[in-house]
Amino acid sequence: MRTVLMCHAEDAFDRQGLAAWLASFSDLAGLVLIEETGEQKQARVRRELKRVGPWRLLDVLAMRFYYRFRLAAADHAWMDASLAALRSRFGDVPAVPELRVSSANAPEVATFLAACQPDIMIARSKQLLSKRIYRIPRQGCLVMHPGICPEYRNAHGCFWALAERDLDNVGLTLLRIDAGVDTGPVYGYFTYAFDEASESHVRVQYRMVLENLDALAQRIRDIAAGTARPLDTTGRPSGVWGQPWLSRYLRWKRAALARQPAVAPAE
Template sequence: MNVQGVNVHPEGLPSGRFVVVTTGNLPEAWFLVSHLLERGREVAVLNAYGRPLRNQVTVLRRLRRDHGLGYVVGLLAARIFRSRYQAPEHVPFPEIDAETIARMHATVPVHETDDLHDRRALAFLRSMEPDYILVAGAPVLRRELYTIPRFGALNRHPGISPLYRGSDCPIWTLAAGDFDHVGYTIHRVSSRVDGGEVLLQRRVQLVPGEDFGQAMARITRAGSEGFAEVIDAIIDGHVLPGIEQEKIGQHYPPAPLGVIRRAHDRYLDAVKHRRPAAT
């Protein structure tokens, strides 16, 4: 990787404007909104409330073409049975509940849409005149969206790029038994999915005694806290490492049930034999 120091705002970004782009009003998006409000920054939200049925069908057809009918069956099964492995009580952001989201929703500009790239969504983004877009659980963005802000768009990817790119990377990483590459990457959005310049990357250690759902929640929260660190560094004018990603690794689709089950079983076996980290 080519590494060099990047200080886009040597005097900080005292009046920065941010737009958080998400789907389904995800708590991880409102975690960032809460952080930016605490920092006294202007923030807005562009939220996709769901894909139209025709788009969902198109996606399933593409996944069937690329990965086969068995994969699609496993993916649909995962939507039904995933809670067996990731219990709903294990949440990454317990402080970001429905009431908290509703309160912030009434405080900041929000545009709801079923298509992040439609004319009105793009017009909303331009009207906000953002310095940065922060991606928090959104589908792949097209160039006409992520080039709107003055300084670009940033994404929190729950995987170690470029080795693990795409969807459900903690699941795929654990399913492969690659426990040393569980972690997250904060990177610039580019034309290559999860392949833009890296600003922060960290491994997340497995913890003996922690169940699978707790581990998934902790990994998710760690990535968002790392995202907040990058935002603070930008606001405060600190130097960030600019790391150009190599063209290696693999792009992963959403995990089917069999992969989730394998990740769960390998995780439990790993933490059973792993000693607690020294403190």
Template structure:
């Protein structure tokens, strides 16, 4: 079945340049983005809600170790990451593309509030594109007009899901498993049917954060291509996972895991 019009797309995004980069890629690819919701759940620039949930689930000691690990990582890699991020996401180009685009815009704290659902439903989207750390609830995914919810993860699912997949692929001795996945969002964590996947080879001087960012740029292009195919055929082809492996959802590294990663000398910082 061929669609008779451009697909109406609403993007559910985070608040940083990588999320705006995804939006710019969609716009540059000719996607009809009719609306965008930018979610920021931080308090004073800190993910307080996430930290509280993590303490409840995993205990104070582990979460403190994860926080210290993140601080140590930033002390070592802040300047390098800033340089790499600026190269991967060219802010001037991104903002130039978006300044010429026209779409409805909303800023929110999570995607479950009635006013957010009403905003999205009122735009009658055919497809939701997701690039955010905020959870996309069932009530959003099941808006009547929505036919597909297309997300992504900078890791090869189903074996690497959750946080910092490039880190864990290298940590586990499988750098060949660094990659990205575009998928149809379901109720799980990065468990949806695969739309497209690809691998990424580390470049000299890469950090594991930069590997994730490179994956995000590939995901955005795959999402745009999936929308193009939908407009031609009325469908987005996907392949469901036969099973989700146990222990395939990874967490933020602890201090011990972070130090072990560096001591192994993989070449990725």
């Protein structure tokens, strides 16, 4: 099975950890590394403004500041330890062709994929792929979406399931990309025993992948072999979510702490 990984260049978890994992059970044929421009990031903010309005955008920005100054240091330490464990288990990323682009849909991407001839591409990108890109791999492009689809499509599905107190739908969806936003065929759901009181939404999102690597690898093999069948999601509610809000984060954490069992006083 020949594979390609598409991810953001600055995301070490993907570029180092997941690339080595992918190479451990497939022939990793190449890496597409996305280096977004400041203009692209600004455009994403403008889209969020259009989607939620100016007052709610302030809630989004407040969440980003809160995460940066209150949560990021602990998550970075956890990430460093997780990457060390992945390197110990899977080794270093092998030397493979790399393509660095600002857009996942750049013409060079199509040329690169055609040369790599992948059976599967794993897309870990914030950018939506065009048909001419996701149709190149023989068995399509797969997404490990942080959220249960179709209920929690688009961004930060784990966060919103936690914030909505929909704890049975906190998980990861393995799906094949189509023309919609996380609307493609679903090939599996994965989760783990998360600790919502102590873990941040970012850590939960990454651990959804980390704790299910073996099961994900087997399902990807089955898809490449043509033996996997998509799950029936007919009739289920479909929701499109966006960036986390600080107001909902604080409400979620209060609810999570309230669910913690009381500690009996020492005798």
